[in-house]
Amino acid sequence: MTTSEKPATTGQPAQTDDLPRHVVSVDVVLLTLSERKLRVLLVKRRARPFEGMWSIPGGFVRVDEGLEEAARRMLAENADARNIYLEQLYTFGETQRDPRTRVITVVYYALVDQARIAVRTSADAEETRWFPLYDLPALAFDHATLLEYTLQRLRGKLEYTTIGFQLLPPAFTLGELQVVYEAILDRKLDKRNFRKKILSTDILEPTELTKMEGPHRPARLYRFHPGAAR
Amino acid sequence: MTTSEKPATTGQPAQTDDLPRHVVSVDVVLLTLSERKLRVLLVKRRARPFEGMWSIPGGFVRVDEGLEEAARRMLAENADARNIYLEQLYTFGETQRDPRTRVITVVYYALVDQARIAVRTSADAEETRWFPLYDLPALAFDHATLLEYTLQRLRGKLEYTTIGFQLLPPAFTLGELQVVYEAILDRKLDKRNFRKKILSTDILEPTELTKMEGPHRPARLYRFHPGAAR
DNA sequence: ACAAAAGTGTTGAGAGTACACCCATGC
DNA sequence: GCATGGGTGTACTCTCAACACTTTTGT
Numbered sequence A, B: 001m002t003t004s005e006k007p008a009t010t011g012q013p014a015q016t017d018d019l020p021r022h023v024v025s026v027d028v029v030l031l032t033l034s035e036r037k038l039r040v041l042l043v044k045r046r047a048r049p050f051e052g053m054w055s056i057p058g059g060f061v062r063v064d065e066g067l068e069e070a071a072r073r074m075l076a077e078n079a080d081a082r083n084i085y086l087e088q089l090y091t092f093g094e095t096q097r098d099p100r101t102r103v104i105t106v107v108y109y110a111l112v113d114q115a116r117i118a119v120r121t122s123a124d125a126e127e128t129r130w131f132p133l134y135d136l137p138a139l140a141f142d143h144a145t146l147l148e149y150t151l152q153r154l155r156g157k158l159e160y161t162t163i164g165f166q167l168l169p170p171a172f173t174l175g176e177l178q179v180v181y182e183a184i185l186d187r188k189l190d191k192r193n194f195r196k197k198i199l200s201t202d203i204l205e206p207t208e209l210t211k212m213e214g215p216h217r218p219a220r221l222y223r224f225h226p227g228a229a230r
Numbered sequence C: 001a002c003a004a005a006a007g008t009g010t011t012g013a014g015a016g017t018a019c020a021c022c023c024a025t026g027c
Numbered sequence D: 001g002c003a004t005g006g007g008t009g010t011a012c013t014c015t016c017a018a019c020a021c022t023t024t025t026g027t
Helices: A067-078 A143-160 A163-167 A174-185 A191-200 B067-078 B143-160 B163-167 B174-185 B191-200
Strands: A023-034 A037-045 A058-060 A085-092 A103-111 A125-132 A204-211 A219-224 B023-034 B037-045 B058-060 B085-092 B103-111 B125-132 B171-173 B204-211 B219-224
Touching: A023 A067, A023 A143, A023 A163, A023 A174, A037 A174, A058 A067, A067 A085, A067 A103, A085 A143, A085 B085, A103 A143, A103 A163, A143 A163, A143 A174, A163 A174, A174 A191, A174 A219, B023 B067, B023 B143, B023 B163, B023 B174, B037 B174, B058 B067, B067 B085, B067 B103, B085 B143, B103 B143, B103 B163, B143 B163, B143 B174, B163 B174, B171 B174, B171 B204, B174 B191, B174 B219
Parallel strands: A023 A103, B023 B103
Antiparallel strands: A023 A037, A023 A058, A037 A125, A085 A103, A204 A219, B023 B037, B023 B058, B037 B125, B085 B103, B171 B219, B204 B219
16 A cells, blocks of 8 residues: 555635645655665755755655655656656654754655666756665765664565565566565575575566576576465 | 654755645544454544545644644544554545645554543534444545555554553453454454463563452453563 | 353474585686 | 586474363352
């Protein structure tokens, strides 16, 4: 349930132009995997507050724009890629978070195969770069907390969903999948146990292909099983 | 991380009065347990849209009010109770959800011991009542979906947190705790296995007291262990 | 005495963990 | 031929599920 239509509110009908109104922003934690490390996309702020500091990309939600739609716009402003996995994380709405004015921020996180994405530096950033998630610069606002929370969610979902696959291309080797799990959990896993567990779930099916790269035995490529629960 | 200060947004500084602004509401799913059943507090709408239908209590967030603060205000408007467990669930922000105007709704859920709460019918409700979660009337907006999602979250957290304790008084019997788990999971549990599992976690400590009610052996009262992880 | 919930152990199955060697390839 | 990741099985431990009878009380 990453997305939904849905409710609204009770309360007196009230003329809609009497209602209190808020500035709403969306931030997107974009994660990928390269060189065996989880990495997050950060932008160097050109504007105040926190000018010159690294932060998670985000922006204001437009009047006629859904939240997920806004999140995808943020993604598009900072990178080129289609059909990125995107999930809402949490909404921060304390009154004093932003020195300029009261802002409510809805945070999303996104996962993408590094081969499918090219970053771009948007107009309001001085620079845009991938940083290893376990080796970050100082971050604006409390974006560090936010990344911790993202990681927590990701680790939780890794166990009972197929979310980890979002960091890989459609066909991949079991070794590559293991690297994904190890990067997210930040610990080594036993190769035999990992394979046994993954294969026992029947969510993968072997292809006829193998991947040959480097001086070693070619690895079988697997793909996500077309009819898999979870 | 139910609460937090936190971030805001990137993007050009922009004059803050140029920024797009949104109506934001907060809905609160309030759950309790009585007569061995999970129950949710619903209000019969006096106003349009969905006039006369049952819905989850909610209201508009004020300009200088935090989101959790707003959620507690909604609680206070419909019931009397202090220190209720409250957690953010999800934010719905599609553009066409409310026929009146575009509304972004942040949904919270809350758990309370039935003995600690008295409901009240607020000014904009025709009636306010507890309904068994597994036996609901037709609901306004897509509040039915929302309750399903709440239940999903609750079931998930039940396994690895002590969230279930929020539905009980400070001291309770193992039988009462088992009723909580059975109500949330909607299935019978084995008494011996349940006790073994709960006691093996060391999150409970026995008190010197017992609870005597009804024609049967008195049950020992337990309380939440002062120094417990999770 | 009887009705009602409290309280208490053992067994079997399945899941998770630890652990070491041969295979196929590129250079 | 050697360096590199691919690929495979077994034994032990621990957790989870199934299952029935005695105890203490109120009426």
